[in-house]
Amino acid sequence: MTLDLVHPPKARPGDRIAVLSPSFAAAGAFPEVHEQAMRRLTEVTGLVPVEYPTTREIAATPAARAADVNAAFADPRIRGILAVVGGEDQITVIPHLVADLARADPKPFLGTSDNTNLHHWLWAAGIASFYGGSSQVHLGPGPAVDDIHARSLRAALVTGERLEITDPGESEDVGINWADPRALDSFGEREATEPWSWHGPARSVTGRTWGGCLEVIEWVLTAGRFPFPPHVLQGGVLIIETSEDLLPARNVGWIVRSLGERGILGAVEAVLVARPPVSDLTRRPSTQDRSRLRAGQRDAVVEVVSRYNPDAVVCVGIPFGHTRPQWILPHGGTVTVDGTERRIFADYA
Structure with a gap:
């Protein structure tokens, strides 16, 4: 293959991770599940979640949601980005993103479903990412985080090993x-x-x-x-x-x-x-x-x-x-x- 991709560096325990809603703001619609997800995110990875203006803002405009993505890439203190959940209109967010910000400081991005838009945008910018990880689905609900999810979440964000x-x-x-x-x-x-x-x-x-x-x-x-x-x-x-x-x-x-x-x-x-x-x-x-x-x-x-x-x-x-x-x-x-x-x-x- 002829297209080179950058693999963003891993975070370290205590680093900050941006938690964003580039599609549906499930964090605002169902805050109890979201807050439990944030506690578990720190327990599983050792990272500190940081929310942005539209993380809990239902019906935020595409431009506002994109501004949060751009801000997360621009902030050197942020060492990873996790999407809360998917949705159905992220395709309208993509035109507002600034690829140079992501290229200047590549960070692991995790998300599923509608976040396929962001994964392909990052690929086009020359940056690898990780498919999976929606906090509202896999961290917040239920009695615990599933083992295979916790293992791959840590690997994607912090440890970087090879897993079966x-x-x-x-x-x-x-x-x-x-x-x-x-x-x-x-x-x-x-x-x-x-x-x-x-x-x-x-x-x-x-x-x-x-x-x-x-x-x-x-x-x-x-x-x-x-x-x-x-x-x-x-x-x-x-x-x-x-x-x-x-x-x-x-x-x-x-x-x-x-x-x-x-x-x-x-x-x-x-x-x-x-x-x-x-x-x-x-x-x-x-x-x-x-x-x-x-x-x-x-x-x-x-x-x-x-x-x-x-x-x-x-x-x-x-x-x-x-x-x-x-x-x-x-x-x-x-x-x-x-x-x-x-x-x-x-x-x-």
């Missing part, structure tokens, strides 16, 4: 409604996970990651926000996941097909597909139907990838993205997808 990505054995699509006091000490409904599904040749691939939430990737590409030719992803690892909008399998396949037509599927050597959410706070299909819906998305993605790149190693069911427990994964960092041993390793340097 494993299956925690259980998963929830959605937690307790954040307006419900039980959200502070109860997980959502969890169920046993299925074994990961491996496809393609039995070989090992080590490459740089690129991707995020499929629905947002579609927006990013439509807006022309990833203006590079596909060969910048040559030999890389595509990481993709779907949101709580619960897209039908055919729609998922259509977006992946567009990545094939764009040349992205042909450029990468491996594809990691997250375990998708198939229920939400108002819709909870039966166990059988949930399994069928997950299998439908899996089959749609595998069929399209095999059509455009039969040599790609594909693994489906990885716990990142919109389900919990969740691994944070490098975006622009190195991941090894071993189709022979059926193991995955991520480098958090």
